[in-house]
Amino acid sequence: MTQVALITVHGMGETLPAYADGLMAQLRSRLGGLAPQVTMRSVYYQGILHENQRQVWERTAAGGKVRYDALRKFVLYGLGDAAGLETRKENPGSVYELAQGEIAGALLSCHAVRPDMPVVFVAQSLGGQVLSSYLYDAQKAAAGWPVGAGIWRDIDAWASGALGRPLTASERVFLGGGTCAGLVTTGCNIPIFVAAHKEMDIIPIAPPTSLFKWINFYDPDDVLGWPLQPLSQGYRTLVEDRAINAGGGIAGLLARSWNPLSHENYWEDSSALDAIAAMLRRLAA
Structure with a gap:
């Protein structure tokens, strides 16, 4: 029996710190007796962005001059997250760097439980881009190449500031995804960030381990959730795309005109839940 880590990364839009509680409960139920072998952690970076977004929304709503409040708020928070993460990301203390620090913190927490345990990431929506950038950096x-932004530009300096000490060799490998055995993306919008580049320049992460498997779930009716294989040969080799109906049954049929809810239901879909549980079960057995 093996201890396994599950780390979630949330997507765009207004998000609460307990966003992954429902997903984790569903997975524990599916895992049964194996559940105690899975260390579950969640990455929460929306807190870095939320307060400024909230203030903008409240000033706008107070004016009473806009319509479609729910959709408009989703767009403000969602696109605001994406823009905030990419704008001036090379600056020290940028949102990009702080978000990567949250991923590193979750990984360090898992490393403290067992330094060599395999890690499975589950990333929703924008979280797929955030995590992919972290692993790519x-x-x-x-590999000794220069990194332009984020904690991996100078991981030793980050560790000194965030932890007050150097990283151990084991921590450095673990933080770099050195034991990552699985990634499940849901409603992923990586294509939005790379579509302007030539196909030859669209390069995914390298498989971190020989066990690594990447499954990408997308709903054909979700304009923010995309297949990844069409991006490039690298993605076709690395990723398995699976189309699902995240809207669910009749409700999904009635919601063919896209709405934010059709982008936020992936973690309630049995196909996605079963696949994540199967991945964890395979690694824990």
């Missing part, structure tokens, strides 16, 4: 740093 870590792999560049490990």
